[in-house]
Amino acid sequence: MEERLLVVDDEKDICDILKFNLENEGYIVDVANSGEEALKILSNVHNLIILDVMMNGISGFKMAEILREEGNYVPIIFLTAKNSENDLLTGFSLGADDYIAKPFSVKEVIARVKALIKRTSIIAQPAVTKWSFEGLNIDISASRVTIDDKEVSLTKKEFEILSLLTQASPKVLTRADILSSVWGENEYVLDRTVDVHITRIRKKLGEYGSMIVNRSGFGYYLNFNDKNENE
Template sequence: MGEDIKRILIVDDEEDLCEILQFNLESEGYQTEVAYSAEEALQKDLRRFNLLLLDVMMGGMSGFKLIDIIRNDRKVDVPVIFLTAKSAEDDLLTGFDLGADDYITKPYSLKELIARVKVALKRSIAVSNNDQNELQFKQMILNLETKRLVIDGQMVELTLKEFQILRLLFENKNKIYSRDEILEIIWGDSVVVTNRTVDVNITRLRKKLKQYGECLKNRAGIGYYFETLQ
């Protein structure tokens, strides 16, 4: 099997749904595996996969807990799309804050799911094609490979979305991005994410950046940008 074939792990305790997803994704040329619980998923080498399709409400460990372990304990940055019947805004924000790339509420169309899978994989490939390993400004260093931020020699924990937003603005200093542009670049075409999500992530970033937080500027009515301190 060619190296360019993308591997997708489906994590859901509904066996019938997993079978349908496998059939349709494999019909699109993807290689799939299934884990019927979060605990089973953790037994796998998650770095082998290009994408996780992850249910939130499962017996035993929840999908939210699983992604928290994946992102924060194991430091695995494989793209994650949540599949869930939960649709409240707080639930959506929780998923994104924990590092999800997209969020699809049940019931959903298979065409929509496959379209979002393609967007998530395309975005992931674009990020991995950048050969530069570090971005640095004074005593602030953002490692693009490990996705870690170091300020004055101290590690600063970032969620995946915080990292992606900081990287976008850091790589393109002084260029203004509107909230809609940030949503499109970071979250793709997901219709469940609002401008408030961008503001929440920027506010958290400013606090985590300490003295460099003032570099994250907001031009009223236009958007956000990273400005070099004078």
């Protein structure tokens, strides 16, 4: 089945550019020039929204808030010229799945769309954003991991891998699943890269590191039931 996208931006040129290039990639693309129009167009056939933040009327942030309050967990990529830390945190707290700053590269947008659709095909919806196991807390909406209320310092890629494993748990993800979801299809990286990052994550999680289980010949999964399970 072809994926259907909704592009929402009050700049017609941006909508036209994205529609043309995404349709060339095989997607079905609908366009809305306001949040109000988008809410009328959006239906359960849409697999993803590319949503501008700064629009007249309903802003992108407000539209995302409305959707999440209604229990609609369609993946959202925000497009915005606002890229401060507070803006990013606001977007993610409202349920954004990704964030692309303007001006953007069309190739980057396409890569992010492919990666997000791949990732959401792995993860069942609606997505939970917070998990706790004993002293370990993973808050995806805030991009934060703590152990006994102390911050765990993860790189962006490490956090994305941990988030992916957390949301997919207890499903086993292959290295190819992780590479495609975290690095996208336009980056050339080796399977070994996943193993290296997993090793680093385990080390940073300390006693909880063993919760990331390697199922030999298959891939990795996060086991919330027993942090002492052996590989």
